[in-house]
Amino acid sequence: MSFIDRLDAIDRRWIFLMMACAVAIPIIVIGLTGARFPEVPGPTSTATFETIEALPEGAKVLFSFDFDPASAGELQPMANAFMRHLGQKKAKVYCQTLWASATPLIEETLKKCLLTQSPDLVYGVDYVNLGYQAGNEGVMKVISTDYKQSFPTDAKGTRTTAIPMMEGIENTSSFDLIMVVSAGYPGSKEWVQYVVSPTLGKGKPIQLVAGVTGVSAPQLVPYFPTQMQGMLAAIKGAAEYEYMVNEVIKAANPGKPLPPAYMEAQRRMAPQLFGHLLMVGLIIVGNTIFFVKRRQSRSGSAMKAAA
Amino acid sequence: MNQKKTWTIILVLAAVLLAIRSFTGPGMAKVFVEDQRFAFKQAGEKEVDGAMKPAFEAVAPGTEGAIEWTTESEVPPRAYYAAEAASPGQSAIHLSTSRTIGVWVAALLTLFIFSFLYRDNPLYKFAEATIVGVSAAYWGIVGFWDTLMPKLFGAIVPAIVTANFMPGLKEEYNFWILVPAALGIMLLCRLNRSVAAVSVIPLAFIVGTTSGLKFVSYVESDLLAQTASTMKPLLVAAPALATGAADGTANGLSLGLSIKQALIFVGVVSGLVYFFFSVEHKGIVGKTARVGIWYLMITFGAAFGFTVMGRIALFAARCEFIFDDWLWLIDPTEKRVVVEAAVASVNALLPVLPGVGL
Numbered sequence: 001m002s003f004i005d006r007l008d009a010i011d012r013r014w015i016f017l018m019m020a021c022a023v024a025i026p027i028i029v030i031g032l033t034g035a036r037f038p039e040v041p042g043p044t045s046t047a048t049f050e051t052i053e054a055l056p057e058g059a060k061v062l063f064s065f066d067f068d069p070a071s072a073g074e075l076q077p078m079a080n081a082f083m084r085h086l087g088q089k090k091a092k093v094y095c096q097t098l099w100a101s102a103t104p105l106i107e108e109t110l111k112k113c114l115l116t117q118s119p120d121l122v123y124g125v126d127y128v129n130l131g132y133q134a135g136n137e138g139v140m141k142v143i144s145t146d147y148k149q150s151f152p153t154d155a156k157g158t159r160t161t162a163i164p165m166m167e168g169i170e171n172t173s174s175f176d177l178i179m180v181v182s183a184g185y186p187g188s189k190e191w192v193q194y195v196v197s198p199t200l201g202k203g204k205p206i207q208l209v210a211g212v213t214g215v216s217a218p219q220l221v222p223y224f225p226t227q228m229q230g231m232l233a234a235i236k237g238a239a240e241y242e243y244m245v246n247e248v249i250k251a252a253n254p255g256k257p258l259p260p261a262y263m264e265a266q267r268r269m270a271p272q273l274f275g276h277l278l279m280v281g282l283i284i285v286g287n288t289i290f291f292v293k294r295r296q297s298r299s300g301s302a303m304k305a306a307a
Numbered sequence: 308m309n310q311k312k313t314w315t316i317i318l319v320l321a322a323v324l325l326a327i328r329s330f331t332g333p334g335m336a337k338v339f340v341e342d343q344r345f346a347f348k349q350a351g352e353k354e355v356d357g358a359m360k361p362a363f364e365a366v367a368p369g370t371e372g373a374i375e376w377t378t379e380s381e382v383p384p385r386a387y388y389a390a391e392a393a394s395p396g397q398s399a400i401h402l403s404t405s406r407t408i409g410v411w412v413a414a415l416l417t418l419f420i421f422s423f424l425y426r427d428n429p430l431y432k433f434a435e436a437t438i439v440g441v442s443a444a445y446w447g448i449v450g451f452w453d454t455l456m457p458k459l460f461g462a463i464v465p466a467i468v469t470a471n472f473m474p475g476l477k478e479e480y481n482f483w484i485l486v487p488a489a490l491g492i493m494l495l496c497r498l499n500r501s502v503a504a505v506s507v508i509p510l511a512f513i514v515g516t517t518s519g520l521k522f523v524s525y526v527e528s529d530l531l532a533q534t535a536s537t538m539k540p541l542l543v544a545a546p547a548l549a550t551g552a553a554d555g556t557a558n559g560l561s562l563g564l565s566i567k568q569a570l571i572f573v574g575v576v577s578g579l580v581y582f583f584f585s586v587e588h589k590g591i592v593g594k595t596a597r598v599g600i601w602y603l604m605i606t607f608g609a610a611f612g613f614t615v616m617g618r619i620a621l622f623a624a625r626c627e628f629i630f631d632d633w634l635w636l637i638d639p640t641e642k643r644v645v646v647e648a649a650v651a652s653v654n655a656l657l658p659v660l661p662g663v664g665l
Contacts, residue, residue: 011310016424017317022621031630031637053483074617075625089536100449133456137520152457179566197528214617218610226536227528234613235620261640268623275619 015282022278026270031085032244034260034283037269045223045240048209048230051177052082053248057090059176060169064191065109067183068101071213076105077265078211078238079181083113084262086179088252089117092165094175096151098139098186103132103155112261124154124163131155136186140194144172172206173199181211188212188220192227200227211238234274238265314425328634335635336414338406339387340379341399344368346374358478379403381640414633417625459488537575541568574602 001009029035041049055061063082067075084092091112095106106129114127121127130151131137142150147169148160160166167175172195183189188210199205207229212220214234232241242265246258275279328551346368353362365627366373366536382400390400462481469476483651490509497506543564580592581599630636635643 011550013314013425019622023623024630027623027626028630028637030625031639034639071621073622074620076624077439100446100453132449134450134451137524141520152477157473157479159475160461162475193524194526197524197532200532202526214613214615214620215610217613218606221527222533222536227532234616235623236616264640266626267639268620271623271626272616272619275622276615279615 004289004292007285008293014096016188018278019275022274023271025069026274030270032266035270036263036266037273039240039243039266039269041240041244042237043232044224044231045237045244046230047225048211048237048241049085051209051229052089052179054083055089055193059089059091060094060165060174061086061091061177061179062094062096062172062175063179063181065095065097065102065106065181066099066187067105067136067213068179069105070101071183073107074235074238075181075183075211076109077235077268078232079105079109080113080264081238081242081245082179082181082211083109084117084249085236087114087121088115088245088248091176094130094165094169096130097127097132098136099183100132100134106131106155123164124157124158128163128165129155137190137194140186140190144195144198147174173204175206177207177209179209179211182216183213184216187216188223188231189216190230192220192223196227211241235265235268239269242266253292318425325634328636330637336407336410336633337384338403338410339382339384339400340403340406341382341386342382342401343378345376345378346370348373360474381406383642385643388643410632414629417629459484514616537571539567539568541572543568573598579600 015248048294052283055209063086065079067079083093095110096105097103110129115121118126131154133150135150136141141149147164152162153159154163177189177196180188180191182191191208191210196206196208205269208227209227209230209232210220211232212234217231217233217237220228220231221233231239242263249262250256250258346366348370348635349361349368349372350364351362352359354360363374368375387400387402389523390397392583416434416437422428423431457467457476459472461473461476462479462484465476465478465480469478490512493505494509495506496502496504541562544559545561545564577595577599579599581588581596581603583592586592627637627639631639631642
């Protein structure tokens with residue numbers, strides 16, 4: 001059996017093991033050394049950052065957590081960076097979700113990112129967790145006209161009319177910005193379709209920035225920048241945006257070291273690098289095997305024909 | 308050595324390393340919590356929607372007549388070590404048995420799922436069934452408390468719901484809710500063959516309303532808005548703030564943006580031609596369609612690349628959980644004071660990386 005034949009017949013589990021090593025070893029090394037790869041922000045991440053950076057102090061921001069723990073590995077770093085940025089901008093944060101399993105993620109993000117950074121913030125005055133509402137795009141249609149009809153209470157059961165920061169919130173147009181971190185349906189696409197697009201060309205259009213999974217990013221790119229002012233695509237987008245937010249936090253707190261928890265997305269870029277290098281290598285090897293075997297089979301056929 | 312033996316050695320080696328890790332250093336997978344006590348006492352009444360309701364105010368825990376409860380808040384292990392160092396035997400921060408078991412269950416289920424990569428096995432089946440069962444139960448509970456209770460029962464018997472379950476809900480009757488409730492019950496008729504035909508009515512309602520909703524939004528956001536975004540001048544002026552040099556700007560025109568716009572135009576036209584089957588793909592039409600295929604292939608390649616990135620990110624997150632939260636091998640977020648024994652054991656496992664460590 002030739003080397004090419006052996007490679008062609010390799011057990012797929014060796015590929016799995018190689019991928020496991022390509023991802024796990026950088027995680028251990030990065031975890032022990034604290035090393036990071038440099039990030040150069042791309043246009044969509046920069047646009048996201050600039051849209052949020054342009055918000056005035058006290059801006060009202062609706063933050064929809066439309067993902068579940070299954071995709072948290074990819075999207076939670078984005079949600080964390082978004083929340084830290086909002087805390088830095090002293091924005092009023094209105095959290096909600098259209099995914100039932102995201103409710104604990106909202107609590108976790110508020111606690112770990114917003115309240116750790118700004119412990120003086122008051123619930124109901126500076127931030128609120130409006131919890132989950134069933135109905136997918138039906139909820140989006142309703143909150144476009146009457147927000148409190150879809151969210152009569154917050155996640156704790158307090159009536160929204162009794163929450164101070166809900167005063168003046170009539171519908172989605174009442175917010176200065178809508179942020180969505182989404183893993184699928186309902187998600188960023190539906191927010192564009194049901195909430196943003198109807199306001200295009202009619203007075204003040206709704207501003208939307210989104211953080212999306214790698215799987216859904218290609219189909220959402222066409223919405224940028226007209227219907228979506230910013231987009232973080234997959235963990236790479238999260239790392240770029242996190243880098244920019246960290247620069248702002250560092251500038252605001254000179255001499256204070258940045259907590260390592262603030263580099264969650266950047267830390268995960270090392271396994272990405274080695275995982276992708278392995279993938280590229282495997283694609284090259286696979287194609288090489290294909291072309292070599294095709295040439296062998298052609299030359300074999302030609303020899304048979306000649307004989 | 309055949310493959311079966313090789314894999315058995317690899318798996319046994321992993322199990323041995325795990326066993327070594329379990330018995331070295333300060334341990335692993337421990338979760339610590341801090342008790343937080345809350346106390347509220349009735350202080351008169353307040354008017355809510357024209358009715359007088361009891362008002363409560365926060366008081367110090369231990370106050371007579373107060374309603375009290377305790378919640379546990381997770382703290383990093385380093386907080387426990389610091390508290391123990393300051394006051395040995397303290398009880399304010401303590402080990403949470405249930406959460407520690409939770410970490411073990413999560414880690415083992417992760418490994419059970421990964422075991423499918425070797426081959427299908429009972430452990431994988433067990434983890435798969437657990438996920439399905441737990442998800443169904445979670446959705447059932449959420450559906451009841453977040454939808455049925457406030458939306459249905461809260462509208463039919465609001466007084467009972469607000470008095471016993473959801474005090475924040477507005478006491479307001481809304482018998483129109485019985486219409487969707489009836490449709491929902493009709494949908495469940497599918498479960499009984501003799502009345503299954505009834506379920507067609509709510510199904511027709513769902514299909515009709517969804518079509519109506521989606522049609523308008525698709526036309527607005529994906530047809531009109533996208534068409535408008537495509538029909539832009541091919542020669543794009545440089546943005547006012549652009550310096551020009553990096554962007555290739557010359558004589559007021561942005562070369563980069565103009566090329567981008569031209570690429571979009573060519574992509575849209577060639578893509579449309581590729582999917583236009585009323586004319587045979589020969590000559591100029593065939594060549595344009597060929598360009599369309601290239602655009603499609605590049606799009607599929609980008610989608611594949613993004614998908615790989617997403618999957619590696621998810622795998623990396625699970626690896627990080629296993630190495631950090633479960634095995635305590637790494638501490639990237641400084642949740643623990645440096646676990647020297649763990650670091651030493653990792654360094655021992657990685658002789659190819661001398662000098663790596665804390």
